[in-house]
């Protein structure tokens with residue numbers, strides 16, 4: 001049995017003040033996360049406060065990126081060492097927005113994943129096809145390549161790695177694949193992961209909201225959700241945790 005994993009990616013939203021406000025409201029709501037793993041990934045500038053204020057709330061804190069070197073002349077970058085130093089647990093690597101706007105490649109993703117795991121950070125590696133690739137019938141091929149070039153060959157414990165299948169055309173658009181189509185992609189990804197595949201959590205991401213989360217996480221090979229826009233709202237995010245916690249499919 002794989003424990004459900006619910007993650008929130010805040011992207012470039014919520015500075016320190018709003019992060020603290022969210023965390024206080026979340027704590028006031030006394031949402032139990034028992035039986036579900038939950039993390040939130042705020043922007044870098046909010047991480048120190050997020051780690052402090054979410055402590056004991058059942059929510060772990062993640063970063064949205066890192067660089068593969070420990071330190072050095074890499075202007076603007078943040079290393080795994082720095083993230084560990086402040087108590088960050090998770091890191092999202094290879095999100096499609098990083099691939100699209102910042103030129104991240106599968107080779108770069110692999111170096112980041114390797115370093116993060118070496119430093120005992122838990123990793124969510126994001127994969128997913130664009131609309132054009134899907135229309136051309138290349139979705140499986142693209143995701144296969146992302147896993148092969150971005151992950152395979154790295155040594156890790158299955159519990160420290162999760163994959164997020166995020167079709168690019170579903171991110172922030174309100175469009176979603178049919179849960180059964182997402183399930184098909186998840187089972188392909190699981191197979192590609194090899195011997196450890198059975199234990200690795202594969203999250204679905206792309207316009208997950210309170211009204212559709214159940215449809216996705218009830219699929220056999222969908223072990224949680226990576227939530228962007230809908231994780232910014234404390235009530236909505238709490239509701240989704242509750243849905244995951246109490247789920248009966």
Ligand code: PEP
Nearest residue numbers: 171172205206207228229
């Ligand atoms: C994401 O940023 O990973 C994401 C899935 O965004 P959204 O839920 O807003 O589509």
